[in-house]
Amino acid sequence: MASKLKKALTRLVDAAKHLNIDPIILERWASPKATTHARLTIQMDDGSHKHFPALRCRYDDTRGPTKGGIRYHPSVTADEVETLALLMTVKCAVVDLPFGGGKGGVQIDPHPLSKTELERLARGYVRCFAHVIGPNRDIPAPDVNTNATTMAWMADEYASIVGEWTPTVTTGKPISLGGSLGRDDATARGGYYLLQFLAKDLGFTPGARAAIQGFGNAGSHMAQLLESAGYKIVAVSDSKGAIRCPAGLDIKKLNAAKERNGGVTSFASSDGVSRIAADELVSVDCDLLVLAALEDMVHAGNAANVKAPIILELANGPITLEADEILKNRGVVILPDILANAGGVAVSHFEWVQNRQGDRWLIEDIHARLKTKMEEEGAAIWACAKDKNITLRSAAYVHALSRLVDAIEAKGT
Numbered sequence: 222m223a224s225k226l227k228k229a230l231t232r233l234v235d236a237a238k239h240l241n242i243d244p245i246i247l248e249r250w251a252s253p254k255a256t257t258h259a260r261l262t263i264q265m266d267d268g269s270h271k272h273f274p275a276l277r278c279r280y281d282d283t284r285g286p287t288k289g290g291i292r293y294h295p296s297v298t299a300d301e302v303e304t305l306a307l308l309m310t311v312k313c314a315v316v317d318l319p320f321g322g323g324k325g326g327v328q329i330d331p332h333p334l335s336k337t338e339l340e341r342l343a344r345g346y347v348r349c350f351a352h353v354i355g356p357n358r359d360i361p362a363p364d365v366n367t368n369a370t371t372m373a374w375m376a377d378e379y380a381s382i383v384g385e386w387t388p389t390v391t392t393g394k395p396i397s398l399g400g401s402l403g404r405d406d407a408t409a410r411g412g413y414y415l416l417q418f419l420a421k422d423l424g425f426t427p428g429a430r431a432a433i434q435g436f437g438n439a440g441s442h443m444a445q446l447l448e449s450a451g452y453k454i455v456a457v458s459d460s461k462g463a464i465r466c467p468a469g470l471d472i473k474k475l476n477a478a479k480e481r482n483g484g485v486t487s488f489a490s491s492d493g494v495s496r497i498a499a500d501e502l503v504s505v506d507c508d509l510l511v512l513a514a515l516e517d518m519v520h521a522g523n524a525a526n527v528k529a530p531i532i533l534e535l536a537n538g539p540i541t542l543e544a545d546e547i548l549k550n551r552g553v554v555i556l557p558d559i560l561a562n563a564g565g566v567a568v569s570h571f572e573w574v575q576n577r578q579g580d581r582w583l584i585e586d587i588h589a590r591l592k593t594k595m596e597e598e599g600a601a602i603w604a605c606a607k608d609k610n611i612t613l614r615s616a617a618y619v620h621a622l623s624r625l626v627d628a629i630e631a632k633g634t
């Protein structure tokens with residue numbers, strides 16, 4: 222079976238056909254610039270030691286330091302991390318950030334770990350990769366199962382290694398340590414601004430019904446934003462299961478139930494809310510399907526069951542190549558990951574700039590800058606898709622690729 226990376230690269234190669242790109246230039250993205258592997262050993266609270274495979278990939282730094290999150294998950298592999306780092310390379314070009322693409326991961330289920338074990342894991346990661354990361358070289362951020370606290374521990378460990386506080390080495394930090402206002406909900410908010418901007422063209426109106434797969438950072442913030450704007454959230458899921466409520470879920474109450482009980486299914490005892498099978502989420506009757514969990518969740522086996530006419534990808538790579546084709550043939554419009562979830566890295570860039578300036582921007586400024594970015598890039602990609610009669614995903618790749626090629630040609634290499 223083709224690797225995830227090989228499959229992901231076909232999207233880049235297809236986009237190149239719409240531009241007159243020298244194949245030699247394209248070859249440079251066929252593999253990452255560097256992937257570093259490590260054995261990450263931590264002491265557990267009972268005094269024993271455990272070892273976990275850990276990685277950091279710097280896929281491409283043509284447009285600037287590599288940038289991308291760190292994921293803790295049992296399914297982390299080099300192939301997955303490299304694929305996600307390729308997506309970061311393209312994403313940063315889509316929204317014109319002065320960054321290349323990177324990603325990191327640890328193959329671990331972090332849920333059974335205590336807080337002290339999690340801290341040792343984060344610090345251990347930095348000790349493994351201190352020679353790879355750096356404020357002008359490679360800048361991590363949160364991704365699946367990592368958060369602001371993880372970034373604080375990582376920045377603190379980096380400071381003790383280099384001998385000075387260096388806030389620009391990670392983004393997504395707590396506000397008290399130089400984190401940016403608005404980074405917490407930025408991934409969802411960027412997707413939300415894009416959706417609002419295209420709503421008229423998409424025929425998406427307030428009161429419309431949304432189903433959301435994944436109820437972590439990206440998915441739960443999206444639920445809040447959509448609910449506040451008058452949309453109905455009729456189903457949500459997480460790794461433990463899914464719930465449905467045709468009248469619309471109360472997201473505040475759902476969040477409180479999740480906090481208390483650790484998962485969305487605990488809310489199934491509330492009025493009008495029923496439990497459904499996790500894989501039923503993608504086939505719920507709704508006007509918008511938000512994918513905010515993991516890769517490959519919509520595949521050849523379930524793409525035909527999707528009822529939503531619009532899909533917004535907050536997750537990275539949630540739709541397989543085969544499913545993409547099925548959905549395209551059925552006329553489903555996909556707002557693609559490399560544009561729709563770029564709000565996270567865009568506000569990470571704002572954080573990095575604020576840290577370099579030693580300044581703090583107002584939340585209103587951050588929202589305004591993010592909105593402008595999503596609208597400008599969204600408009601360009603929408604126009605490219607119409608002009609070339611291609612999908613929004615293909616148009617986003619074309620848009621990014623032309624910026625990447627311009628940068629290479631400008632360097633003359």
Ligand SMILES: NC(=O)C1=CN([C@@H]2O[C@H](COP(=O)(O)OP(=O)(O)OC[C@H]3O[C@@H](n4cnc5c(N)ncnc54)[C@H](O)[C@@H]3O)[C@@H](O)[C@H]2O)C=CC1
Nearest residue numbers: 364365366435436437438439459460514535536537562565
């Ligand atoms: N956090 C960020 O800033 C960004 C995240 N993303 C992407 O968004 C996606 C979600 O990331 P976060 O929200 O940060 O992670 P998170 O760890 O906060 O949340 C992940 C959510 O997905 C759920 N989940 C896992 N497996 C599932 C399954 N099989 N079915 C349904 N739900 C499942 C988890 O229970 C959890 O609710 C990932 O693909 C990530 O790469 C993309 C851009 C930025």
Ligand SMILES: O=C(O)CCC(=O)C(=O)O
Nearest residue numbers: 289290362364565566569
């Ligand atoms: O904020 C960042 O630097 C990267 C976030 C990320 O990992 C992503 O966009 O997939």
